[in-house]
Amino acid sequence: MSKFKLPALSALPKPVKIVLWVLVALLAYALPLLEPPFITTPGVDFGGVLFVVTMYCLIALGLNIVVGYAGLLDLGYVGFYAVGAYTAAILTSFHANWPLLLALPVAVLASTISGVLLGAPTLRVRGDYLAIVTLGFGEIIRLIAVNTEWLGERRGISNVARPPSLGGTEGWFEIPHLYWGDGSVLLDTQDTTKFLVFGVLDQIPYYWMGLTVVILMLFADYLVKDSRVGRAWEATREDEDAAELMGVPTFRFKLLAFASGAFVGGLAGALYASRQNFINPDSFLLLFSILFLAAVVVGGQGNRWGVMVGAVLVAYLPQRFREFDDFRVLVFGLALVLLAILRPEGLFPPRRTVRAKQLEQELEVLEEGTEGEEDARV
């Protein structure tokens, strides 16, 4: 196993780092236009896959606040995603005719409130109990949708509003894609993306929107983590009783983590509903809660970059290798088992976890010969 250390990168001066990050971001934005071979998904619209990847990234970042930072095991995260999606769908299509940009804040507010309502009574229980309660919540939300006529029952809701296009149906300008021929790369003027038209066929603008939200979310995540709030979450996760006795109102901070997670989940749900144009209860199966959690755990809970990698793996790989569709779940299961054995903290655990783990191993080696000493210390 290699150690993921980037001393050379982190030692660079700040302006260079900023330039590098901007380049990385530009590359990410340009990815669906470049359509690089091997990365591009055969048989599936690449832009659409990338959009779903950004949604998984967003969800992983949100769930990471709950699971990774505050240490609350949430198995019903899809519930918040559903609340956001249904609120957006109801307000823009089913019962009202709001524009998406107006419905979006309401959808996010609704999912945040649902997070507070679920958290207020349940965050008093810990660990496994919380997992079971949240598991139930996710299913309850879906079953309500299935059985309520007002929510469209099994038929679902169609014609969810799309985001407003800039510059009408033609957009301001068109951006050609690249065409990768045999040994030559051409600008393909037949295959263009209109800037910035949220239409039916071309899904690249949705990807740009999703990526922008993810980048904003990364900044927000960093700012909150590096503050009294982030510290309080971490202390609560490490030792709830000690944190409480050190003056941390742990219940309030757990509720805040839950509400923040629900906020992000609802946002992702509303954006997904808008892009999909159609939702029904099958979009919010328990399986998705598990996939979301898998993204967080596989990537390395508590590390925002780790969980994003996890989200990319969970969302992208099955689309890229669709020909192995039948084996998807099998491979996924095998990968999880291997991961649990080889890297139980995920692919990219937070740097501090790595440091603590290394010390633990060093201590173990030292202690093998001097077990008596350890007894004295405890």
Place this chain on the structure above:
Amino acid sequence: MLVSDARILEVDQLTLRFGGLTALDNISFHINEGEILGLIGPNGAGKTTCFNAITGVYKPTSGAILFQGESLVGKKRFEITQGGIARTFQNIRLFPTMTALENVLIGADAQHSTGILSALFRLPKHRREEAAGHQLAMELLGFMGLAKQADELAANLSYGDQRRLEIARAMATQPKLICLDEPAAGFNPQEKRVLMDLIRKVRDQGFTVLLIEHDMRLVMGVTDRIIVLEFGKKIADGTPAEVRDNPAVIAAYLGVEEEDAS
């Protein structure tokens, strides 16, 4: 009820029962502002239980606990800490994945109120509290001789440093009363002497100290007054010299302890 200005904490007829077991039986004592009060007694005498009752971990079955004239019974644990009582733990309970500095910052955060919006938009409140917290934390780490280890993970610190870090974290909550639960446990005599000086220095900074300790020499050397518990009852109360000569204390505690010590 007697509440003078000098009495920072007043415990009045405190009783705590767990089912049929009476852990604390009608205990009354007080702590004067600025003193170091020792709380001693054999294992299982109820010292830590008494701590837990004061810091809100256990609710008293009956009796009153007044801190600066205000009742602590029924208050939440974090409210008691924010109100000015901090403690350390008999078994070290630091936040292992956080750095020494962050551990102390958690303490400093007790007096702060930065919320998610202040943090998200880097409002002046966040900046002010963060700067003040860092300054206080670094001062305390320096005071405890841990300044060099500020960025080391708490889990990676040596045992003694972890004990000192716990005291720094408690002091960072800016308490009036600081409760140390066997801070010298596991120390050798030399380390104990250093810690004794440190506790005196903590008091000289204006903190009142309540100290649970097994080591009689440490307790005698550093405290102003001593309370002795046995089987949940208070059996003695007085200056170290008085307590040392109290026959009940000798019978209950000192005789046994000195055999052990030699």
